[in-house]
Amino acid sequence: MTTTAPDCIELRIPRRAEFVRVARMAACAIAAQLGFTYDLMKDIELAIGEACANAVEHVSHPSSDDILVRFTVEPTQLVVEVIDRGQGFDPAQQEGLDWALPGGLGLVVIDKVMDDLHVSCDPETGTCVRMIKYRTGG
Amino acid sequence: MSAQLKIVSRMEGADVAVLALAGEVDVANATQVREAGLKLISDGVKRLVIDLSETEYMDTSGLGTLVGLQKRIKESGGEILLAALQPRVMRPFEITGLTSVFKLYDDVGSAVKEARS
Numbered sequence: 001m002t003t004t005a006p007d008c009i010e011l012r013i014p015r016r017a018e019f020v021r022v023a024r025m026a027a028c029a030i031a032a033q034l035g036f037t038y039d040l041m042k043d044i045e046l047a048i049g050e051a052c053a054n055a056v057e058h059v060s061h062p063s064s065d066d067i068l069v070r071f072t073v074e075p076t077q078l079v080v081e082v083i084d085r086g087q088g089f090d091p092a093q094q095e096g097l098d099w100a101l102p103g104g105l106g107l108v109v110i111d112k113v114m115d116d117l118h119v120s121c122d123p124e125t126g127t128c129v130r131m132i133k134y135r136t137g138g
Numbered sequence: 139m140s141a142q143l144k145i146v147s148r149m150e151g152a153d154v155a156v157l158a159l160a161g162e163v164d165v166a167n168a169t170q171v172r173e174a175g176l177k178l179i180s181d182g183v184k185r186l187v188i189d190l191s192e193t194e195y196m197d198t199s200g201l202g203t204l205v206g207l208q209k210r211i212k213e214s215g216g217e218i219l220l221a222a223l224q225p226r227v228m229r230p231f232e233i234t235g236l237t238s239v240f241k242l243y244d245d246v247g248s249a250v251k252e253a254r255s
Binding site: 017018020021024042043045046049050052053056057105106108109112113 | 165197226230234
């Protein structure tokens with residue numbers, strides 16, 4: 001029996017707000033390619049947008065110049081990782097319900113629209129938001 | 139590279155205005171919405187209808203901006219009314235529970251009628 005390595009698509013964007021849309025557009029294209037319904041495709045877009053926005057807004061680190069968005073296509077699921085080299089953020093220390101909603105609320109949205117969510121923060125490797133969407137019938 | 143967003147405002151009476159957001163509201167341009175809303179509030183608008191009939195996408199940056207405008211206009215006794223939310227824009231509102239923060243209307247005309255009453 002042979003096994004095939006999952007397809008992997010990597011996108012590196014500058015850690016600036018105007019490039020978050022590029023990651024969203026890529027997410028839509030990949031989700032459509034995989035046969036996700038329109039509603040699921042837009043959910044995935046929303047999740048990737050929130051993860052990238054968090055990386056832009058709530059991470060401050062001199063070495064964090066870009067964001068890596070990695071899409072891994074597995075037979076039963078799409079795994080998306082949004083990785084930056086920043087030091088992460090503490091939702092409890094974000095602003096209240098004024099001009100910026102807490103970064104944690106973006107994670108609430110991601111948790112709702114994706115099937116699995118894991119956030120890891122490491123001073124050495126940075127922050128990784130790992131999201132999974134199951135491919136129904138995949 | 140910024141997300142495509144067209145912001146148009148119009149007065150519907152002495153202290154009623156409509157702010158139409160056509161396109162995508164996200165982390166890259168939410169501040170433009172904030173500035174446009176604050177300008178209307180500083181000009182004396184008490185009841186501000188946000189026309190979302192052509193808003194195709196909104197993330198929590200956009201939600202936060204609308205919550206901030208609501209907070210600001212309430213300080214002067216006014217309120218924000220949201221009109222014609224499309225399903226994809228309604229989604230983050232429902233997930234975060236922010237639908238309870240605003241009065242929602244199916245269409246702009248109904249919201250304006252309520253705002254002018």
